[in-house]
Amino acid sequence: LMVDYVIQGGQTMNPSANDIAEAIDKVNAQNVFVFPNNKNITLAAMNAQSLTKKNIVIIPTKSVCEGISAAIAFSPDASVDENTETFLQTMENVVSASVTYAVRDTKMDNLDIKKGDTIGLDEKAIIAKGKNPNEVAIKLCEILYKDTMGSITIYFGEDVKESDAQTVAEKIQNKFPMVDVTVVDGGQNIYYYVIALE
Secondary structure, eight states: OOOOOOOOOOTTOOOOHHHHHHHHHHSSOSEEEEOOOSTTTHHHHHHHGGGOSSEEEEOOOOSHHHHHHHHHTOOTTSOHHHHHHHHHHHHHTOEEEEEEEOSSOEEETTEEEOTTOEEEEOSSSEEEEESSHHHHHHHHHHHHOOTTOOEEEEEEOTTSOHHHHHHHHHHHHHHOTTSEEEEEEOOOSSOSEEEEEO
């Protein structure tokens, strides 16, 4: 996607302002776009601005799905301002969802969740639960899909077989025949599936 540098991170492994500034300095460009892909990293990215001489533009992506969609929209022929505007518009059109497991018992809205249950989250809360990751991935798409959406991308994690992800994609495609459904090996841990609806 023409991304120059990826900072490793994840749950409980948020990069510091210094980590971000060091990554920026490794990029061979004067203008550098930074996609935090997590609201908890945006502040560190902002603090990195004072640690480098480069012109940094922070695109406040809150999820990997938003970051990838924005990166796809990059135009090497466009100005910094034009790309910034494109990135901001693109990320607004992305709905991110994920499938993981509950680390403790909890009750959210009308969902009674036990430790170890498979759960589905949107960007704010747990909105689905089920017996297995495949079932929950399909439920999430049913809950979050709007008929203005044209694509669903399913990133499957390291604990999911590609054949299972393809089965999920086929079921989602059958439910929403007008949508372009894509399966990608995300290789992520903790999250069985990360899903971008846009």
